Amino acid sequence: MMGPDLTWYLAVAAFLFAIGTLGVMLRRSPLIILLSIEIMLNGANLAFISFSRHHAEMDGQIFALAVMAVAASEVVVGLGLIVAVHRRRLELDVDKLSTLRG
Amino acid sequence: MGNVLVWAVWVAAAFACLGSGAAVVSFTNPFYSALALIGNLGSLAVLYLLLSAEFVAAAQVLVYAGAVMVMFLFVIAYLGRHADAPWAGGPSWQALGAVAAAGALMVEIVVVIGLKASGRLSEAPDVGSAFGSPTEVGKLFLTDHLLAFEITSIVLLAAAVGGVVLGSQASDEERIR
Numbered sequence: 273m274m275g276p277d278l279t280w281y282l283a284v285a286a287f288l289f290a291i292g293t294l295g296v297m298l299r300r301s302p303l304i305i306l307l308s309i310e311i312m313l314n315g316a317n318l319a320f321i322s323f324s325r326h327h328a329e330m331d332g333q334i335f336a337l338a339v340m341a342v343a344a345s346e347v348v349v350g351l352g353l354i355v356a357v358h359r360r361r362l363e364l365d366v367d368k369l370s371t372l373r374g
Numbered sequence: 375m376g377n378v379l380v381w382a383v384w385v386a387a388a389f390a391c392l393g394s395g396a397a398v399v400s401f402t403n404p405f406y407s408a409l410a411l412i413g414n415l416g417s418l419a420v421l422y423l424l425l426s427a428e429f430v431a432a433a434q435v436l437v438y439a440g441a442v443m444v445m446f447l448f449v450i451a452y453l454g455r456h457a458d459a460p461w462a463g464g465p466s467w468q469a470l471g472a473v474a475a476a477g478a479l480m481v482e483i484v485v486v487i488g489l490k491a492s493g494r495l496s497e498a499p500d501v502g503s504a505f506g507s508p509t510e511v512g513k514l515f516l517t518d519h520l521l522a523f524e525i526t527s528i529v530l531l532a533a534a535v536g537g538v539v540l541g542s543q544a545s546d547e548e549r550i551r
Contacts, residue, residue, distance in 0.1 A: 275380030275424065278495040282487055284388045284421070288395055290480035295399035297472035301459030303404045303450065307411050310442075311395050314418055317430075325425040328499045330510055333430050334519045337511070340430075340437060341526045345533030347442050351449045352540030358453055 281322035288315030300365045302357070306350045313343045384424055390417035404457045408446045415439040427506040 288311055295308025317336045324332025357364060390413065397410035415438045422431035450457045504510050515523045 275377060276384045278498065280384070280388070281421065281425065282495075283484070284391060286480050286483040286487075287392055289483065290476045291392070291395040291399060293479055294472060294476040297475060298469060299399065299459060299461075301404065301457075303446075303453075303457055304399070304407055304459050307398050307404070307407050307446070310411060310438075311398060311414065314415065318418060318421060321422055321425050321427045321430060325427070325501070325505075326495070326498045328501050328505065330505065330514055331519070333427050333506060333511060334514050334522065336427075336430050337433060337515075338522050338526055340433060341530055344437065344442050345529050347445060348533045348537040349540070351445060352537045355449060355452065356540050356543065358456060364453070364456060364459075 278322050278326045282319060285315045285319040285322070288312070288318065291315075300367055302350070302354050302364055302366055305366065306347065306354075309346070310343060313339055380424065383420065387417045387420040387424070390414075391421065402458065402460050404450050404459055405447070407459075408443060408450060411446075412439050412443050415443070425506075426501060429506055429508045429511045 292308045292310075292312030292315060295311065296305050299305055299308065317339050320332040320336045320339070324330060324336075354364065357369065362369065394410045394413040394417065398407045398414060401407040401410065415434060419431040419434045419439070422428075422434060
């Protein structure tokens, strides 16, 4: 293959996943947490597509498209929850939304 | 010469991708975070093109950077100043633990892939121009992966119904109030 080989793409994917994890654990706003989850999903997608190219099999690309659909559904439900929380006049802070804690 | 060009595009896309990812996590204004995520998705689409996944790159730009992010920006605009997300003043050991956990996760991924696959990652087979084209993706979706295709439609339907239910419940509560 011309250009960078699979290792480099996987390094970028691992970095993206780690950045997303960091966002989920560090931030308190559910909006930013949703955005960070998108970054994690995209890191996984990049790994899928680079392995798909590496094996010259297109199944990885199919899986990446399925992940994209799941991410879209997750955003719909997540944003619905955020709007519902906002309409109940609650603060958008995952540390303060602890009613369900046992 | 072509090799150098591919490397240059790769380096630009990869650094744009990682930089905008870090920006998403670090901005306090979620509007800027969402804009940075659009940049992240766009540079990922460039990486997908380098991996000859043309259809996935197009879908990434249209569906993700287009539709999904517009939804995000609508909600951020709807929330207005309530959407602002200042860095929480939590205990610093929490932040240190988060950084350590994310670093450990990345080291784990690198070590596992390195142990399992090192030495076999360098040479990739040549692929024809049909690889990654919409025709091939469509063929696979309607033959080998028909079940995944149908399940995807059910997942999207369930998410749409869930979004409607969450929205209508919220408006009921507003009326009671």
